[in-house]
Amino acid sequence: MIDRILVRYGDLLLKGKNRRRFVKMAQKRIAERIVNEAITLEPRHDRLYIVLNGEDEQEVIEALKTVSGLHSFSRVMKSPKDLEAIKHTALELARSTVKESDTFKIETKRADKTYPFGSTETSQAVAGYVIEHAKNLTADIFEPDKVLTVEVRQDGAYLFCGKEPLMGGFPVGTMGKGMVMMSGGIDSPVAAYYAMRKGIEVELVHFESTPYTSIESVQKVYDLAKVLARYTGGMRVKLHLVPFTDLHAKLLKEVPEPYIVTIMRRMMVRITDRFAALDHTPVLINGESVGQVASQTLDSIHVTQAVTNTPILRPLLAFDKEAIMNKAREIGTYDISIRPFEDCCTVYVPSQPSTSPRNYYADRYERRFDWNSLVENCVETIKTFDVTPTSEYDFASHGFTIDELFEEGTD
Numbered sequence: 001m002i003d004r005i006l007v008r009y010g011d012l013l014l015k016g017k018n019r020r021r022f023v024k025m026a027q028k029r030i031a032e033r034i035v036n037e038a039i040t041l042e043p044r045h046d047r048l049y050i051v052l053n054g055e056d057e058q059e060v061i062e063a064l065k066t067v068s069g070l071h072s073f074s075r076v077m078k079s080p081k082d083l084e085a086i087k088h089t090a091l092e093l094a095r096s097t098v099k100e101s102d103t104f105k106i107e108t109k110r111a112d113k114t115y116p117f118g119s120t121e122t123s124q125a126v127a128g129y130v131i132e133h134a135k136n137l138t139a140d141i142f143e144p145d146k147v148l149t150v151e152v153r154q155d156g157a158y159l160f161c162g163k164e165p166l167m168g169g170f171p172v173g174t175m176g177k178g179m180v181m182m183s184g185g186i187d188s189p190v191a192a193y194y195a196m197r198k199g200i201e202v203e204l205v206h207f208e209s210t211p212y213t214s215i216e217s218v219q220k221v222y223d224l225a226k227v228l229a230r231y232t233g234g235m236r237v238k239l240h241l242v243p244f245t246d247l248h249a250k251l252l253k254e255v256p257e258p259y260i261v262t263i264m265r266r267m268m269v270r271i272t273d274r275f276a277a278l279d280h281t282p283v284l285i286n287g288e289s290v291g292q293v294a295s296q297t298l299d300s301i302h303v304t305q306a307v308t309n310t311p312i313l314r315p316l317l318a319f320d321k322e323a324i325m326n327k328a329r330e331i332g333t334y335d336i337s338i339r340p341f342e343d344c345c346t347v348y349v350p351s352q353p354s355t356s357p358r359n360y361y362a363d364r365y366e367r368r369f370d371w372n373s374l375v376e377n378c379v380e381t382i383k384t385f386d387v388t389p390t391s392e393y394d395f396a397s398h399g400f401t402i403d404e405l406f407e408e409g410t411d
Contacts, residue, residue: 010071
């Protein structure tokens with residue numbers, strides 16, 4: 001019976017003098033996810049054992065998958081440091097993890113040098129016992145399908161078969177904070193996930209533009225925030241709704257059609273940048289991928305970036321769409337993102353958007369109206385929600401117009 005989960009830290013062990021702080025943060029995040037008091041943690045120098053004490057291993061594993069900073073895990077059976085006991089435990093583990101169609105080998109690591117048998121001797125003895133008593137299993141020491149590992153340590157022998165990946169990266173919050181420009185599409189939630197995976201605490205900024213867009217598009221983003229909150233350090237994320245309607249209307253009236261999306265994105269960067277500066281957030285983040293749409297050519301990215309000196313991180317820059325979609329399915333955002341409600345970046349896509357915009361044209365078109373006061377008003381009237389995985393807010397059923405929602409103030 002699997003009695004513990006072995007967790008490995010990966011890149012955290014490369015942090016030199018800061019390693020201890022990163023590891024302790026990872027352990028704290030694990031403890032926050034595992035609320036059952038029966039489960040205990042056994043830290044080691046370069047790993048962590050989660051002792052199940054009879055609790056459901058799958059629930060623990062699902063929780064581990066939401067913790068950044070963890071490299072991989074293995075399901076473990078612990079045995080006394082006695083060769084006969086190790087044999088019996090290996091047989092039980094092999095029967096539960098190695099299929100008849102798979103070949104296997106035994107690999108022994110002897111961390112406790114006082115153990116009387118050598119690594120090769122132990123592997124041979126254990127493999128012979130497993131083959132003898134599980135006659136449907138076949139050994140292959142050169143190209144096995146499964147490797148059953150025996151680690152002999154001071155306090156016992158730990159046996160496991162293979163390892164499975166976790167999020168990797170660094171614990172959320174250890175690398176600072178960033179503002180994610182969040183649409184309701186597929187890309188930006190995945191970009192937020194990758195930023196969190198690298199230890200960045202994220203806050204989400206969404207541009208609401210009813211009646212040009214539906215209130216359901218806001219609901220999409222709120223529901224996406226609930227999913228992303230599972231991967232944050234404190235199981236919560238801030239969602240900032242920007243009242244973008246007046247500025248949106250001005251853009252549609254004053255800006256030539258090919259430049260509408262370019263200048264709209266410039267305004268969004270300005271708003272997010274100014275809002276981020278209020279609490280000294282050092283970076284912005286978006287879901288751009290080179291060449292995916294007209295507004296994500298290198299020229300378009302250059303013209304959009306020109307309105308701020310704040311770095312804009314683009315975690316998906318070199319990703320293909322299929323890879324982004326697969327990750328969205330994996331993290332649980334895809335089905336929400338494909339709901340048929342468009343945000344303000346997609347609801348008015350020009351028939352011939354500029355794929356090679358220039359700063360001097362963008363500057364010229366922006367001088368046609370007083371965008372600065374509209375941007376400031378957007379920043380000053382942002383509505384903030386504190387979202388957890390179990391938060392509930394049905395925008396449509398509350399009976400608000402979006403203006404009434406913003407008049408209510410901040411949660």
